[in-house]
Amino acid sequence: MYIIKTIDCLYKKIQFFKKKGKTLGLVPTMGNLHKGHIELILLAKKHADIVIVSIFINPMQFDNTLDLKNYPQTFLEDYLILKKEKIDILFAPETPEIYPNSINMHTYIEVPKLSKIIEGKSRPGHFTGVTTIIGKLFNLIQPNFAFFGEKDYQQLLIIKTFVKELNYPIKIISMPTIRLKNGLAFSSRNRYLNNLELKKAPFLYKTIKKTINIIIKNNGNKLHETIDFAKQSLIQKGFLVDIFNVYNLKTLNFFSKKNKKNIILASVWLGNTRLIDNEKFILLN
Incomplete structure (x- = not known):
């Protein structure tokens, strides 16, 4: 080398x-x-x-x-x-x-x-x-x-x-993102997390996955309520939410039911550490 x-x-x-x-x-x-x-x-x-x-x-x-x-x-x-x-x-x-x-x-x-x-x-x-x-x-x-x-x-x-x-x-x-078994994405910034925060951090990805399941089940309806619920869940767990929303996979425009390929992008603070994550999904109808 x-x-x-x-x-x-x-x-x-x-x-x-x-x-x-x-x-x-x-x-x-x-x-x-x-x-x-x-x-x-x-x-x-x-x-x-x-x-x-x-x-x-x-x-x-x-x-x-x-x-x-x-x-x-x-x-x-x-x-x-x-x-x-x-x-x-x-x-x-x-x-x-x-x-x-x-x-x-x-x-x-x-x-x-x-x-x-x-x-x-x-x-x-x-x-x-x-x-x-x-x-x-x-x-x-x-x-x-x-x-x-x-x-x-x-x-x-x-x-x-x-x-x-x-x-x-x-x-x-x-x-694709490489993750720990608990779902937390590998990141250099994970070093900033203390032991309690490390236990809480996987909740971000779990919330993203749960939100996608609800969006697909509702066929994209009641999106604002679904996103607000996700944000409140994160806040109650101790996260400060900066970004949590659904975007077009190719353009990053806000969600439209016309878009089949979408992604949730999330940026949150846990203590003094900024964590980002995402997950793609397809809306069939």
Whole structure:
């Protein structure tokens, strides 16, 4: 496994593999790796000759400086995981390597509509930071494939959109959310939860599943009452609800009975930890 810190070294290694006709697969991360990341790496190995994992805690996508400061940095643990998985390249640049000048004055990539609704409305600038760093990584590595989890569904849809609209010759491959047996989605932010919160956290996914069952049973009728009931259930359990609603799977417009493919997107606070989750469903009639 090559550990690369600079863009110059990365470029040389990428060109070396490309001249050999190797296909490249990129798994972008912010470190603090967990089972979800490992499953993405295993998926990447099935598609690409060379697997590249990036670790970069991207300051541009944090709307809260305290959140950035507190984000878990576990490079040694991550290194050992990646070494065990026998990836080919770990790209782990320092911030000045990626943003040599002021972040606020840096050129950025933005997907106008999708970046400013739902999670983007609650976290202004977040998705602009995501698309900018992903675009930079795509330019630097020029992968054939890039791999993302579906837990961050709005982010996934935004990345697919800018890849299509900016004509990147990259295939985006996604993987369903990896969960613990109790339903809690694997997330780097789970480290912030105390023992009591860890016991409560799976209730979010259970509520999403229960809500979908009610929506399907009612054929999409009484949606507002169903969503309000779900929110109240979460509040009574100790969650602070920011987002919990039904959206069109492809456009993220609000639910309409004309839409067959839908998704519930949820963002909640449990103590000081923001948890996000989702689940797709099909309304047949």
